[in-house]
Amino acid sequence: xxxxxxxxxxxxxxxxxxPSQGFPVEGYTxxxxxxxxxxxxxxxxxxxxxxxxxxxxxxxxxxxxxxEMADIYTHGGFDAVTMSNNHSFDSGAExxxxxxxxxxxxxxxxxxxxxxxxxxxxxxxxxxxxxxxGYLGYTSVAAAGSEAGANRPGVTAxxxxxxxxxxxPHQPVRIHTQPDxxxxxxxxxxxxxxxxxxxxxxxxxxxxxxxLPRVISDYQVAVAHxxxxxxxxxxxxxxxxxxxxxxxxxxxxxxxxxxVFAMTKSFAAPSWKEPAWMHGAVxxxxxxxxxxxxxxxxxxxxxxxxxxxxxxxxGLDRVAxxxxxxxxxxxxxxxxxxxxxxxxxxxxxxWVSEDMPHRFAVDxxxxxxxxx
Numbered sequence: 281x282x283x284x285x286x287x288x289x290x291x292x293x294x295x296x297x298x299p300s301q302g303f304p305v306e307g308y309t310x311x312x313x314x315x316x317x318x319x320x321x322x323x324x325x326x327x328x329x330x331x332x333x334x335x336x337x338x339x340x341x342x343x344x345x346x347x348e349m350a351d352i353y354t355h356g357g358f359d360a361v362t363m364s365n366n367h368s369f370d371s372g373a374e375x376x377x378x379x380x381x382x383x384x385x386x387x388x389x390x391x392x393x394x395x396x397x398x399x400x401x402x403x404x405x406x407x408x409x410x411x412x413x414g415y416l417g418y419t420s421v422a423a424a425g426s427e428a429g430a431n432r433p434g435v436t437a438x439x440x441x442x443x444x445x446x447x448x449p450h451q452p453v454r455i456h457t458q459p460d461x462x463x464x465x466x467x468x469x470x471x472x473x474x475x476x477x478x479x480x481x482x483x484x485x486x487x488x489x490x491x492l493p494r495v496i497s498d499y500q501v502a503v504a505h506x507x508x509x510x511x512x513x514x515x516x517x518x519x520x521x522x523x524x525x526x527x528x529x530x531x532x533x534x535x536x537x538x539x540v541f542a543m544t545k546s547f548a549a550p551s552w553k554e555p556a557w558m559h560g561a562v563x564x565x566x567x568x569x570x571x572x573x574x575x576x577x578x579x580x581x582x583x584x585x586x587x588x589x590x591x592x593x594x595g596l597d598r599v600a601x602x603x604x605x606x607x608x609x610x611x612x613x614x615x616x617x618x619x620x621x622x623x624x625x626x627x628x629x630x631w632v633s634e635d636m637p638h639r640f641a642v643d644x645x646x647x648x649x650x651x652x
Contacts, residue, residue: 283410283592284590284591284597285321285411285592286319286320286321286588287321287323287482287588287589287590288315288319288321288322288323288586288587289322289324289516289587290322290324290325290356290542290586291324292327292365292518292541293325293327293352293540293541293542293543294343294349294352294542294543295308295610296342296545296574297574298346298348303544303609303610305348305349306355307609307611308352308355309356309542309612311607311611311612311613312586312604312612312614313356315602315614317357320408320409321406321408321413322356322358322359323359323360323362323415323482324353324358324361324362325362325484326362326365326379327365327368328343328379329343329370329376329378330345330346330349330350331371331375331378332378333374334371334372334375335372335375336371337370337371340370342545343367343370344370344371344375347382350379350383352542353383353386354386359388359404359406360389360390360406361388361390361391362390362391362415362416362417363417363435364391364392364400364418364419364435364436364486365392365417365419365422365435365486365518366421366423366426366519368392368393368435369393369422369433369434369435370423373434377395377433380394389405389415391415391484392416392484393428393433393436396430396433397428397430397432397434397436400428400435400436401436403415403474404416405477405478411479411480411592412478412480413480413482413591414474414478414480415482416471416484417436418436418438418483418484419435419436419485419486419487419519420438420459420485420486420487420499420500421488422434427439436467437463438460438464438467438487440457440458441458441459442455443455443456443458444456457498458498459499459503467506467507468507468510471483471507471510474511475510479591479593479594480514480589480595481511481512481513481514482514482515482516482589483504483516484517484518485503485504485507485515485516486517486519487503487519488517488519488520488524488536488537490520491520491566491578492520492566492578493523493565494565494631494635495524496524496525496635496636500517504517504527504529504534505529508529508530508532508534513532513591513595514532514589514596514599515535517534517535517536517537518537518538519537520537521543521578522537522577522581522583523580523583523584523625523628523632525632525634525635525638526601526636526638527636527638528649529637533589533599533649533651535585535587535601538585538586539580539581539584540577540581540584540612541586542611542612544574545574545575545577546574547576548576552568552576565578565580566578567579569582575606580628582605583606583624583625584612586614587600587601588600588646600643600646601629601647602647603622603625603629603647604625605621615645616645617642617644617645626640
């Protein structure tokens with residue numbers, strides 16, 4: 281006989297500062313540890329590779345990390361990770377596959393990346409208390425050439441077609457995006473197959489406009505809605521490094537971006553030196569926070585969410601998120617309701633979710649997403 285299980289899902293993970301810089305790896309999960317340990321199942325997005333065969337990528341030298349930095353996933357007690365993202369292939373196929381093998385050896389399942397497309401498409405399936413939860417990873421922001429193929433290592437990707445609608449010199453260009461039909465069909469096939477094997481299907485979709493709050497691309501909505509129509513129970517997004525809207529669609533939650541779980545990086549993206557960022561309107565929401573030089577993703581990256589769902593053999597029973605903030609040691613800190621920052625995160629989530637159907641209710645130190 282099954283009972284309830286709790287599943288905690290984090291966003292982007294992959295600190296680059298370790299013991300040699302005064303940041304013990306176990307420290308990153310020190311404050312959030314009690315919340316992680318209280319859950320039955322834990323998922324997160326792995327944004328780095330951990331291998332002795334890392335290739336240094338000039339555009340992303342932070343990706344290839346020493347093996348000791350992978351300890352964050354064991355310290356966090358994670359049961360599975362998705363590696364379907366824009367960085368898993370940056371340090372080469374060998375490093376990606378070494379990371380997959382390393383995590384597997386530590387009892388952590390991997391979805392979204394593999395030695396070929398069949399392996400990359402395999403979901404992680406975790407059973408607790410008689411309840412089976414499936415975790416499937418896909419991305420739409422992978423670099424060209426990193427897609428897994430029949431005989432090619434890589435990640436599970438949904439390519440995006442972009443169209444530009446010009447409306448005259450006095451109006452901004454309207455940008456339309458739509459998912460590739462073949463790639464989307466593959467994802468939906470995976471969801472339908474997983475639906476037959478588990479009680480709860482979680483899709484991790486690494487996608488979206490980085491750093492800018494509120495902006496949700498057309499293709500993200502199309503993919504998330506199609507995934508739920510095909511049988512997914514929860515869609516969790518990451519990639520923008522800032523929390524984004526929560527939508528309730530057909531009674532199922534879509535977290536368009538959970539933001540960062542634990543990430544550091546020593547340098548800001550070159551785009552911050554471009555005029556659009558330095559002088560344009562976007563800087564009003566994307567200035568860097570000088571208090572967090574190793575989280576150079578914009579001020580809003582210093583808050584994050586942990587999705588927390590309760591489920592049984594009949595599906596979802598409760599959906600909530602745990603508001604988090606980061607301290608000066610770049611540790612994610614779950615916030616208590618009495619902390620003024622709790623209300624600030626809730627207000628922020630109301631703001632970014634303004635255009636999406638949703639209702640929130642505070643319950644203790646969590647915010648419940650009402651899905652009825």
